[in-house]
Amino acid sequence: MSDTTRNLPPVHPPTRKGICPSCGRRSRFRFEGEQRWPRHIAEKAGLPMIILLWSCGYCHSTVSDNEIV
Numbered sequence: 001m002s003d004t005t006r007n008l009p010p011v012h013p014p015t016r017k018g019i020c021p022s023c024g025r026r027s028r029f030r031f032e033g034e035q036r037w038p039r040h041i042a043e044k045a046g047l048p049m050i051i052l053l054w055s056c057g058y059c060h061s062t063v064s065d066n067e068i069v
């Protein structure tokens with residue numbers, strides 16, 4: 001209901017579950033950071049401007065949000 005929330009970056013949970021594209025296991029991922037692209041590069045590559053990065057709980061690979069099933 002508050003107007004102040006509109007200016008904050010998108011929120012994300014500190015962990016998420018899914019299947020790791022690297023080791024193929026159902027894993028819990030720890031939030032690693034954000035990868036930000038300038039708009040013209042993102043549009044050219046067909047990618048979102050902000051990609052969330054996660055670390056696999058099993059193999060510790062860093063994977064991007066759209067790779068986790």
Ligand SMILES: [Zn+2]
Pocket residue numbers: 020021022023024025027056057058059060061
């Ligand atoms: Zn993994």
